[in-house]
Amino acid sequence: MRAELSRVLALQADRVRSTPLSQLDRARQGADVTRAELVRRTAQVLADLAADAEGRPRRELPHLALHGLGDQLAVTGADVLAHGDPPALAAALEAVLELRRGL
Template sequence: MSAAELDRAVELLVRQVGHWQQPRWSAVAEGGNVSRADLVHKLVQEIANLAADAEGEPRREVPRLGNDLVLPDQLRVVAADLVAAGPPNTVTARAAAAVAATRSVL
């Protein structure tokens, strides 16, 4: 899967959630027991881990900022970091699949 396809998957998720206010972020994700914000932050961390691996750098914890409204921006940043690392298509495919899976339960 190409970087463009990953970018498209991220953009679709950001369009879905970018206008949400705090109550929607705090709601429990479909079929789960965690908030939507927790689920998206988990996705952000997963993609950040893929980027760190692709760069040959140690994995670092992505901070959970005090305002869930920044989660779409955090997602964009870590996805851009992953693309900039130039990983194999299997890695971008894995990231895009994670984005799509998260999007489906929000």
């Protein structure tokens, strides 16, 4: 599970980093929220999972500029990878896969 999350997370973080900013700032056809908002929501889910795994309080992530979203996703995912138990890893994987479908 950890290896699969690591692989999928790296692919999606790179995908976000390489997506033109103008596309990140728009919703996909038929979607209600922008791609950037999907990335932000996923990063927040990952941050919450990491906080729970470390036994620390959940905190709202800072609202980064579009060009920082890929890194925010990678960092929050790395925290889950470092501290998450199997259920947290499974939840993180599902969140990242859902992001992949939404982008």
